[in-house]
Amino acid sequence: MEKLNDQEIQEKLTSVPSWKLTDTKWIERKYRFNEYLNGVEFVQQVANLSEKVNHHPFISIDYKMVTLRITSWHAKGLTALDFDLAKKYDELFIQIKS
Numbered sequence: 414m415e416k417l418n419d420q421e422i423q424e425k426l427t428s429v430p431s432w433k434l435t436d437t438k439w440i441e442r443k444y445r446f447n448e449y450l451n452g453v454e455f456v457q458q459v460a461n462l463s464e465k466v467n468h469h470p471f472i473s474i475d476y477k478m479v480t481l482r483i484t485s486w487h488a489k490g491l492t493a494l495d496f497d498l499a500k501k502y503d504e505l506f507i508q509i510k511s
Contacts, residue, residue: 414485414492425496432499438490440499441482444506451509452479458505468494470502 417425422434432440446452456472456479463469471482481502485492 414488414494416485416488416490417492422491425491425493429496429499429503431503435482439482439484440491440495441480442499442502444479444481446477446479446510449477452477455479455505455509458509459502462501462505463498466494466498468498470498 419437426432426434426440429440429442432442435441444452444455446455452474456474459470459472459481468483468485473480473482481499483495483498484490485495
């Protein structure tokens with residue numbers, strides 16, 4: 414995957430409005446859960462999906478808050494795959510939150 418330029422990144426961010434650009438090469442989102450174990454379940458599903466596509470986020474679990482950070486190491490920045498996964502992670506969150 415090719416690294417996105419600044420304009421492409423800004424365009425892609427509109428499709429994942431809960432995600433924020435950090436340090437020009439990461440996107441990040443914090444997910445809040447009502448129960449600790451819901452967050453752990455979410456992380457397990459994120460891990461399974463990430464393993465299937467061999468593209469892994471940084472994951473932090475802080476009690477009922479899960480933070481995901483994504484970048485593409487090989488591209489040295491953000492790619493379309495990062496934004497595609499962000500959308501899929503958001504879908505997983507909706508399923509667990511429901």
